[in-house]
Amino acid sequence: MSQALTLARPYARAAFSAARDEGRVQAWSDALAFAARVAADPQAQAVLKHPQLSAEKAAQLLSIEGADAAVARFFRMLADNRRLELLPEIAGLFEQLRADAERVVKARVTSAAQLGDADLAAIREGLRRRFGREVELETAIDASLIGGAVIDAGDVVIDGSVRGKLERLQSALAA
Structure with missing residues (x-):
């Protein structure tokens, strides 16, 4: 688990920085929480790890309706880097950064x-x-x-x- 947190930390920091710069911390928080719940589901994990699933499609599966383009790009980047399984850790670290900032x-x-x-x-x-x-x-x-x-x-x-x-x-x- 500590390795997962180590890998997730830079992604969480980048997401928080982007969310803060856009003034959309709550929207990012909601999107990450939803994606983390999906990514933690065993059935969803099987779909997300399927070799024929494109990064674009994976990002669409993880996005909540109305999510902005920056969140979708972030999910595509995670998919491209094969880091979707880190979403629960990224969401948790994002919330810690948010609490510290607030x-x-x-x-x-x-x-x-x-x-x-x-x-x-x-x-x-x-x-x-x-x-x-x-x-x-x-x-x-x-x-x-x-x-x-x-x-x-x-x-x-x-x-x-x-x-x-x-x-x-x-x-x-x-x-």
């Missing part, structure tokens, strides 16, 4: 039970102060945490779950 941190809050709006607002505010950026929260529930929550914000993971505390206690006692 000064937004995306965080996932996994809790043992549903969190209330006040709790989520407090978490969002704490993360906003810590990172100095706006925060977009995504929530999930994992009953195996027993209690508390785990916050994953990119490179930062804050484990405030009961399960995490028990695991740390067990490690300390075993040492």
Whole structure:
């Protein structure tokens, strides 16, 4: 996977640069997200890898209706370079570049039970102060945490779950 990310990074940067220069970041984001979903589908992969499929046709299959010519050229370039399988990674890296440019941190809050709006607002505010950026929260529930929550914000993971505390206690006692 790290090799795929390494290969995808320059394509994602080029796509983001083109999207930003055109002032169409959202349109590119939508087009890349759609193409990534298509490229990740096993049946679509078989079609996209078919030796008789031209780069032009592959680009047409991946494009959403109304996509601009620059996006279609980008998909043709990927097809010409046999890099269509990198679309999920390219789309993910594109979204990271977009979040950085918009000064937004995306965080996932996994809790043992549903969190209330006040709790989520407090978490969002704490993360906003810590990172100095706006925060977009995504929530999930994992009953195996027993209690508390785990916050994953990119490179930062804050484990405030009961399960995490028990695991740390067990490690300390075993040492």
